[in-house]
Amino acid sequence: MSEKNRTPRLSIPSWAATTGWLLLCLALAPHALGQEMRVETVSYKNGDLELRAFLYRPPGPGPYPAIVYNHGSEKNLAYIDRLAVPFVQQGYVFFAPNRRGHGRSPGTYILDVLGTLRGAEWSQALVRLHEEQLSDQLAGVAYLKNLPFVDSGRIGVYGWSFGGIQTLLAAERSESGYKAAVSCAGAAQTWPASPDLRTRLTEAAQKAAVPLFLLQAQNDHSLAAIEGLSEVLRRNGKPHQARVYPAFGATPQQGHEFCVQGSEIWGPEVFAFFAQHLR
Known part of the structure; x- marks a missing residue:
């Protein structure tokens, strides 16, 4: 199921004018957000859940390589319309699953659950809920692989914040179909506070089945995750x-x-x- 040619939302937040993003969007919008970029909201199943995803693609039949975007903990995902532009300009299908409770997907919002917990319960639930949402992501990738305009052998993943955690968890799954993974600011806010998450992401890095690129801005909340995981990846070759x-x-x-702006x-x-x- 899909909503064909969904009109991208182009409301520009206050930060745009100061980061240069507004200029980028204005430069690209006439080309990429007009007739040249196809935009849809599609649906796919994960068990009993019918989830939504935003799908952006270049014109023509393809097949094109694809990038899966793993969003963060934010509930409103309208900004993804802007983030998709440079990826489509590079010739990628850009696919953004709305994990349960986020955007247009049904389900309980992850921060509503975590907000009721403290200490060890919070730390343990953080990992458990991410494992649940990982299944949402992987079900979305399975849907993406079957689209006729997608080259199923050329799929990468880019994730921000909670989505960076999702990216790291998926990177250990060779069956995901990903060939490369980028985690931007993954666990920047949660690594210092959750020993369970540190253990789980360390395990994922040790088992990483695809090349990883970790990135972050210097003034992010914490650099502990990128420093710790980089060392794990280095030690494990x-x-x-x-x-x-x-x-x-x-x-x-x-x-x-920085990861989205x-x-x-x-x-x-x-x-x-x-x-x-x-390639």
């Missing part, structure tokens, strides 16, 4: 690269949002990484 970019904005939260900065390296591994 896993193909990876890691990059801490200069500070983005003036606050830790603005630094955290700073594509003009990280784009060249991220797209080069995908081009290398999705």
